[in-house]
Amino acid sequence: MINLKIDGRDVCVPEGTTILEAAETAGINIPTLTYDPRLGPCGDWDVCVVEVEGRLDFPKASSTVVEEGMVVRTETPAVVNVRKAILGRILANHPLDCLTCPKSGACKLQELCFKYDVKEATGVKTREERPIDDTNPFYYSDPNKCISCGKCVEVCAKLQCAKVLSFVEKGPHKYVSPPFGTAIAQSECVSCGNCVSVCPVGALMPKSKEVFRYWETEPVRTTCSYCGVGCQMDVLVKDNKIVDVRPADGPANGGLLCVKGKFAYGFVNHPDRLKKPLVRKNGKLEEVTWEEAFDVVVSKLKETKEQYGPDSIAAFSSARALNEENYLMAKLMRAVIGTNNIDHCARL
Secondary structure, rough: EEEEEOEEEEEEEOOEEEEEHHHHHHHOOOOOOOOOOOOOOOOOOOOOEEEEEEOOOOOOOOEEEEOOOOOEOOOOOHHHHHHHHHHHHHHHHHHHOOOOOOOOOOOHHHHHHHHHOOOOOOOOOOOOOOOOOOOOOOOOOOOOOOOOHHHHHHHHHHHOOOOOOEEEOOOOOOEEHHHHHHHHHHOOOOOOOOOHHHHOOOOEOOOOOOOOOOHHHHEEEOOOOOOOOEEEEEEEEEEEEEEEEEOOOOOOOOOOEEEEEHHHOOOOOOOOOOOOHHHHHHHEEEOOOOHHHHHHHHHHHHHHHHHHHHHHOOOEOOOOOHHHHHHHHHHHHHHHHHHOOEEEHHHH
C-alpha cells in the first residue's frame, strides 16, 4: 500500500494506482476531458493536470502512478492556469457555435470552459475546415469539432475490436477517420455507435429526428429489449418520447451497445406500434381486452387440438422475452398442448 497526501488528506491506496484513482477513493474530484477508466488516458489534451510537491512540471493525474509520501494539490492557482491554457488552445481550433450545437449541455469541453471561465481561444487557428461525413445512416462525423483525443479510436479498437477508426495526419493536425480517408459508409463500420457515446464534444453525433437539448431530457435506466444479453442503458426522455440512448455500465455490457440498442428505439413511439390485442371480427381486426384475447387463444387452441391433434399446433418463442417466459412457453407446448413443435427466433 502507498501513503500520500491529496489536498491535505491522507490517502492509502494499492501500489500501481494513479493519482486520479487515488483522488476518487478520497472523494476528491479531478476534472478530466478525455479520460475513460476502460481505456486509460487518451490523447494530449486532458486537463487532469495536478501539482506534485518537488516536481517542476504538472503531471497528468490519469497517467501518473502514486509514490510513497507524495504530496498532491489539485486546484492551486498554478494548476488552474495550466488547465485554462489547455482549454484555450483547444478552442483555437474548435468552432464556438455552442448556441446551435446539438451537444450543448452534454459537452465536456463546454462544461470545463464554464467551470474555469474560459471564454475565448488562445492562439491562432491552424486547422483547415473539413467536410462533415454524414454517410452513415445513424450518426455523422464533424471533423471540425474533433479535439483529437482518440477516445473513439480506442473504443473502436480495444472494446468493439473493429479497428475502423484511426488518426490521419494532415499538416500539423490529426484527424479521426477510417483508413485512407474513406467515408464511414464505405468502411467496415458496424454502426454500433460506441464511438458516438464516448465522444466528449460534438464531433460524433447521432442523427436524431427530434430537436432537443440534453438538459430537457430525463434519463431512465432500462434493459435493452432486442436480445437476451441484457445490456443496460439509459433512455433519454423528453415529453414522454425517447430522443437518445446512452449505454450504461451494466455487468453484461460494460458501457457498450450494439447498433440496435443505441439507435433502433423508434418503435417505442411509432404510430403503428400495437399497444392492445387485436381480434379479427367479421374479417376486420378490432381492439379487445386482454381477457377476451386470452379467451380466443384458449378456445382456438382447444378446438384445434381436439379436431386435428396436438402436433397440428406449433409455437415460436421470442428472444425479446425473458428466459422465464420462454421456459413457460416450452412447458405450455410440451406439457399442456402435448407437442414438441416449438422453436425460437434466435435460430433465424
